[in-house]
């Protein structure tokens with residue numbers, strides 16, 4: 001709702017009241033309409049101030065309402081009634097003014113913001129555009145280039161930047177409502193026409209056509225198939241080229257297409273999924289709201305390779321003192337230099353002072369004795385990690401949380417090496433650790449809820465999207481990825497080329513296809529892991545590269561490529577060829593094509609034509625199938641956890657919601673039917689065999705994704 005009060009004698013104060021972010025629900029919109037009418041009706045009221053309760057102006061339209069029938073007064077006429085009011089209306093902006101919230105402020109005659117406020121039109125991130133006049137008013141107020149930037153990216157700006165852009169009239173450090181009330185009284189009686197943004201014409205620049213062309217090209221490139229950014233450019237173009245009323249009509253048309261699109265549903269699902277993952281639970285019943293994190297003041301990182309360096313930087317940037325340990329002198333020196341550089345560049349980008357003094361370096365593991373939380377980031381080798389954990393157990397103070405940055409090794413085994421196994425959890429960062437947003441926080445069967453709560457709290461403090469997952473090989477992300485990569489390799493054996501597979505995946509929306517990605521991260525890493533698992537070995541009877549390993553189909557193609565010293569970009573050759581080692585631009589490589597031809601001939605395989613649809617179905621559905629197994633095993637609490645991991649850690653296109661959401665959009669019966677089809681064609685590939693949970697969900701009428709957990713509970717209780 002919105003409350004109305006008369007303050008300072010003649011100011012009508014309208015306060016938006018809908019915790020936690022004063023979203024514009026039907027009740028709030030009704031409250032605003034009623035309050036504005038009252039303010040205009042009452043002769044004692046000479047001017048109006050609109051503010052939000054609890055330190056936030058408004059988080060925009062109520063996104064939850066988008067999935068049901070819309071009721072209540074619509075936003076556009078409501079904002080129009082504010083703009084045409086004969087009494088001055090001032091927005092007192094505090095906390096956030098986003099989306100519809102900013103659009104209300106743009107309908108006001110003046111805007112005053114607190115210095116800590118953030119403003120923006122983030123609709124594009126929800127698959128929409130600012131369709132309550134925002135796409136038409138903002139360009140008129142701040143010019144086309146700045147409006148294009150804000151509307152197509154959805155980025156939030158600080159109050160200082162907003163002032164510089166001309167989005168707000170004044171910024172204050174004082175109580176913004178008090179300042180706005182005083183200001184409103186000072187403008188009573190002044191002419192308002194010049195303050196009505198819809199009456200302005202858009203500031204023109206001579207190179208407008210070129211600007212729109214350039215922006216559209218850039219936006220399409222970055223969008224990876226998302227339609228909202230493109231619609232945002234079209235809407236701003238309408239603002240720049242059409243009278244306001246016609247621009248509004250264009251805004252409405254574009255919004256109508258976006259509003260009901262699958263992409264908008266996917267992006268809005270992501271918005272809520274990202275928040276839902278914070279409400280974690282463990283199979284023991286322990287939960288986020290009943291488990292208290294331990295205080296963490298001092299942290300330590302063991303091992304300063306690429307991951308350790310990134311983790312140390314992340315911790316330091318979030319304000320934690322870090323003891324960074326590396327026992328090789330040369331490596332320590334190199335790490336020191338690299339970390340300082342990363343901190344300096346990061347500080348420069350954010351316009352702050354680098355926090356070099358947050359990190360102390362040591363070659364002696366004993367120096368972590370006082371740390372409250374230690375993250376081990378040594379080489380991915382169980383024997384080495386065991387040794388480090390045994391040492392930590394003896395050195396660390398009682399109650400210290402011992403974390404490992406393994407990407408898939410058994411957390412419980414490491415826990416068994418220490419005195420207090422309940423204090424061991426995995427903190428799986430993604431490379432580069434100071435850039436990537438995802439953190440898998442892995443609990444083992446013996447991890448305490450306090451340990452998990454502590455790691456999740458630290459994850460939040462360092463700005464990571466932290467997802468709590470159970471312990472299994474590869475956890476969630478890498479466990480699913482294995483099947484995706486495996487299918488891609490099988491497709492090469494069956495007739496595809498790396499570029500065909502990559503093109504299909506990139507057209508789907510991945511930033512990089514599977515082969516381009518492995519060239520970037522280095523083929524040798526996976527090779528080492530496969531060797532560790534006893535996979536990348538020749539058949540003992542024939543001495544030939546084995547296509548069956550551990551009783552199932554196996555593709556040694558990647559191992560054979562590695563045997564040639566082709567490790568990807570760093571060696572200048574991998575699945576693609578590069579002009580020089582380290583170069584980023586890969587070209588299709590005739591050597592790889594010939595190698596695949598020879599390989600097929602050697603193994604009696606006949607190449608067939610493979611289309612993009614098969615690539616997508618085999619790679620994605622096998623991965624989704626594993627996602628269902630992960631849910632079945634209780635490793636992830638719900639589909640949202642898996643989807644957030646994929647969107648933030650594996651470049652899954654956000655506008656497709658994540659693999660589990662994608663399965664829901666495709667339809668579970670179809671996913672099941674295609675898996676059955678492919679499993680029939682490849683009975684020696686267990687990952688193509690549809691898992692029980694998928695079958696059961698289909699048998700239970702294929703409920704929407706929001707109901708999966710409920711149905712899973714019912715299914716489990718029947719067992």
Ligand SMILES: CCCCCCC[C@H](O)CC(=O)SCCNC(=O)CCNC(=O)[C@H](O)C(C)(C)COP(=O)([O-])OP(=O)([O-])OC[C@H]1O[C@@H](n2cnc3c(N)ncnc32)[C@H](O)[C@@H]1OP(=O)([O-])[O-]
Nearest residue numbers: 021023059060061062063064098099100122130131132275
């Ligand atoms: C044809 C129809 C025409 C329509 C016209 C279009 C109008 C307009 O252009 C469209 C929009 O405004 S689109 C909107 C454009 N606006 C945006 O995209 C802004 C979205 N919001 C944000 O970016 C952040 O929430 C803030 C920065 C506001 C606060 O950050 P923070 O302090 O870290 O808090 P937090 O943890 O993030 O959220 C706390 C709780 O509030 C919940 N919730 C939040 N916003 C909500 C909303 N709008 N709604 C509902 N709920 C919303 C959130 O789920 C969470 O709930 P939980 O149950 O506790 O999990």
